[in-house]
Amino acid sequence: MDKRRYFVRKVLNAILTIILVASFNFALFRILPGDPARLLLPKGKQPPEAVAKQRAIFNLDKPMWQQFVLYWGDTIQGKFGMSFAEKRPVSQVVAERIWPTVLLVGVGTIFATVIGMITGVFAGWRRNGTFDVVTTNTGMVLYAMPTFWFGLLMIMLFSTKLRWFPTGRMVEPGVDLTGWPAFTSLMHHLFLPAFTFAVAYVGEYHLIMRSSITGVMKEDFALTARAKGLSENNVLWRHVVPNAMLPTVTIVMMNLGFVMSGAILSEAVFNWPGLGLLSYDSMNKRDYPVMQAVFLIASIAVIIANLIADIMYYYLDPRVHA
Numbered sequence: 001m002d003k004r005r006y007f008v009r010k011v012l013n014a015i016l017t018i019i020l021v022a023s024f025n026f027a028l029f030r031i032l033p034g035d036p037a038r039l040l041l042p043k044g045k046q047p048p049e050a051v052a053k054q055r056a057i058f059n060l061d062k063p064m065w066q067q068f069v070l071y072w073g074d075t076i077q078g079k080f081g082m083s084f085a086e087k088r089p090v091s092q093v094v095a096e097r098i099w100p101t102v103l104l105v106g107v108g109t110i111f112a113t114v115i116g117m118i119t120g121v122f123a124g125w126r127r128n129g130t131f132d133v134v135t136t137n138t139g140m141v142l143y144a145m146p147t148f149w150f151g152l153l154m155i156m157l158f159s160t161k162l163r164w165f166p167t168g169r170m171v172e173p174g175v176d177l178t179g180w181p182a183f184t185s186l187m188h189h190l191f192l193p194a195f196t197f198a199v200a201y202v203g204e205y206h207l208i209m210r211s212s213i214t215g216v217m218k219e220d221f222a223l224t225a226r227a228k229g230l231s232e233n234n235v236l237w238r239h240v241v242p243n244a245m246l247p248t249v250t251i252v253m254m255n256l257g258f259v260m261s262g263a264i265l266s267e268a269v270f271n272w273p274g275l276g277l278l279s280y281d282s283m284n285k286r287d288y289p290v291m292q293a294v295f296l297i298a299s300i301a302v303i304i305a306n307l308i309a310d311i312m313y314y315y316l317d318p319r320v321h322a
Helices: 003-028 048-057 064-076 090-125 130-144 147-161 179-216 220-227 232-257 264-270 275-285 288-316
Strands: none
Touching (some): 003 064, 090 232, 090 264, 090 275, 264 275, 275 288
């Protein structure tokens, strides 16, 4: 397949998907039960005039098609309206939460990818050995373990009992640090949330990589490499691992796409001020503009990550452009 045609087709598919997701994003939060205008007012019975005023402020009194036009106009400009709960632009609310989420999920994903893939390679290469049995069963347990439950266990053990790490937050309340003390404090707060987030993905990457290795080992080119007299290390790292990486690339890139959506469970358990906690809070408050913005940003991040995976496939897998 022609290189330019392949890339153009993938980019156009990504753009079309983003348009469809953005349109669905508009409709999704407007079919949820409840009246956002009433949620913004104090509890109790409110006069109709107060409710009507709130609806007018947030354009909820306009016909649906006008709301759709306003929504697309603002979205193209990067404007997501005003937050119902915080009474300020959604772009400001979301911008404050992006960095903590990128830090938490980025560090957790890198850790999980490196550990999971390395253990998966050795487990698949020495299938049915002691290392394979122990790591694969451990990986299945970790993959099936609920994130919020594991996070609570970590807090009980390392925060409450051993007092090695704080129970949550990104910084110590009321403490203003700069320089190296600020960095060490951040790492101290980051360890447990990142470790909790990474645990499930370690198991996932291990199982996928092990399965890929065991399948590629039976291919003709691996047997031919052995027949040529190549060492076991050469067969593994120069022939088997590069081909076994292909199924893992998509999974890793898709998970990297979720960096922008955040880890809702990990952030909620550790009160980490990222997009995941923002999503959780906005759902409880039915803050529709914030929910729309986070959902759209997360969707676009996943679509772009998938596009990058497709481009990488073109160079990693000769069958794509054969």
